[in-house]
Amino acid sequence: MDLKGLFQSWPVYRQLTGDDKLGRGKAAQSKRSLTLTPRTAEVDHVAHSVCPFCAVGCAQKVYVKDEKVVQIEGNPDSPISRGRLCPKGSASKQLVTGPQRLTKVRYRAPYATEWQDLDLETAMDMVADRVLDAREKGWQQFDSDRHTLRRTMGLASLGGATLDNEENYLIKKLFTALGALQIENQARI
Structure with missing residues (x-):
């Protein structure tokens, strides 16, 4: 490569002499960056999920290739988060792929x-x-006056604030169907 070709391949030269004066487009691209493709380009399928960290319920897209999670991103179709994730939500891929799991x-x-x-x-x-x-x-069919109770005192549920509304709803229905009376949530206490 001659000296002129060397300067023309230099990003600062392309920035100063081309249309990209701020160096945010073509001037900053290298040969390598032109060949890169996103991790999500060749996935087998996309599963929709909800971030597990807090009760906000930010929607996520989980990209799967060869039965392995390759990327987790915010779902822009979500009315809750509109595709945004907090730092913990953005790092939730580590929950399923990290060596400490x-x-x-x-x-x-x-x-x-x-x-x-x-x-x-x-x-x-x-x-x-x-x-x-x-x-x-813990089952109690009747009380001492033979009033029907159909309940159990052997089970209780204490939900946490990291569960979203849907999870809390299902837990409430499950424990009610089992006959439990002591069903509470940390967020309400």
């Missing part, structure tokens, strides 16, 4: 001194069995 359920049996790894299906079955057992043990 736990991929197994850790369980320590009663009176045991060691933890053991369980697969998710076994752990979910254990939770369901315990919920049904607590419901049954």
